[in-house]
Amino acid sequence: MRWEGNRESSNVEDMRGGGGGGFGLGGGTIGIGTLVIALVGGALLGVNPLTLLGMMTGGGQVTQQQGPAPAPPANDQEAKFVSTVLADTEDVWTELFKQGGATYQDPKLVLFRGxxxxxxxxxxxxxGPFYCPADQKVYIDLSFYDTLKSRLGAPGDFAQAYVIAHEVGHHVQQELGITEQVDRARARASQAEGNAMSVRLELQADCFAGVWAHHAQRARNVLEQGDIEEAMNAAQKIGDDALQQASGRAVVPESFTHGTSAQRQKWFSTGLQTGSVKSCDTFSARSL
Incomplete structure (x- = not known):
């Protein structure tokens, strides 16, 4: 991916503090193996990741913001990459919202550790990385990228960019009022019905990630040979069915909350090929 030298976003907050390596929780650390198991927990249990956020209110050393969080160090290459990708999503979605007669409010992206x-x-x-609609922030521990590469088998900078673009896609849903509508519908639905709605929400975020890639390529020629394959491979590796299989468990479609590998690839590709927000209407699609 051609990103070096491009604009960096000023909407990145560094809350990593001065800690060392690993994921410090309660005086101990979470190993990579435990991390992978935790990543599939939502899919295995059929629990919406946002619900998990609300449940996980204790345990571990929690980074707390004291006043405005600083920007990441200028010499931090990983943070620089994330800031540049975020800036690119800002440029794309600001223009697309403007074309639709609306104003795009940039999300914040928070770097944290543990x-x-x-x-x-x-x-x-x-x-893993997540979006919180209540504060309109994307959260990411950059160690996730090591897991994405070494344990999930999805290396490459564009695979990493896809992850960010997907979470920003959730912010776009929040801006468009889609998240609120789905949350209201889920509150009245059964667990299985709620999971099905979550799948459509997640697949739309994948499609929005593709829309970003389409317009970023047209405007700034960011793609290099193999980039699309990296994103498609990442989508394949983090499908609900692939994650359940990787954990050694039976595949349980009723518990899916993000979609199968094939579905995630399909909807990212749809956004990438069309560049159209309208093409990402997963809620009206008869077949996912």
Whole structure:
């Protein structure tokens, strides 16, 4: 991915503090193996990740913000990459909203280590990157990228960019009022029905990630050979069915909350090929 030298976002908050490596929780650490198991927990239990956020209100050393969080160090290459990708999503979605007669409000992106207090409750690194609609922030422990590469088998900078674009896609849903509508519907639905709605919400975020990639490529020629394959591979590795199989458990479609590998690839590809927000209407689609 061609990103170096491009604009960096000023909406990145560094709440990592001065701790060392690993995920410090309650004086101990979470190993990579435990992290992978935790990543599939939502899919296995059929629990919405936002619900997990609200449940995880205790345990572990939680990073708490004291006043405005600082920007990441200028020489931090990983943070620099994240800031540049976030800036690119800002440029794309600002223009698309403008074309639709609306104003896009940029989300914040918070870098943390181990655990973090959010408006949705206490989030932990084991959950992977997530978006909190209550404070309109994307949260990521950059160690997740090591897991994405080494344990989930999805290396590459564009795979990493896809992860960020997906979470920003959830912010776009919040801006469009989609998240609120789905949350209201889920409150009246059964567990299985709620999971099915979550799948459509997640697949739409994948499609929105593809929409971003489409317009970023047209405007700034960011894609290099193999980038699309990296994103498609990442989508395959983090499908609900793939994660359940990787954990050694039976595949239980009724528990899916993010969609199968094939579905995630399909909807990212749809957004990438069309560049159209309208093409991402997963809620009207008869077949996912």
């Amino acid at each position: 655990a973090v207090r959010t408006a949705c409750g206490a989030g932990q690194a084991a959950m």
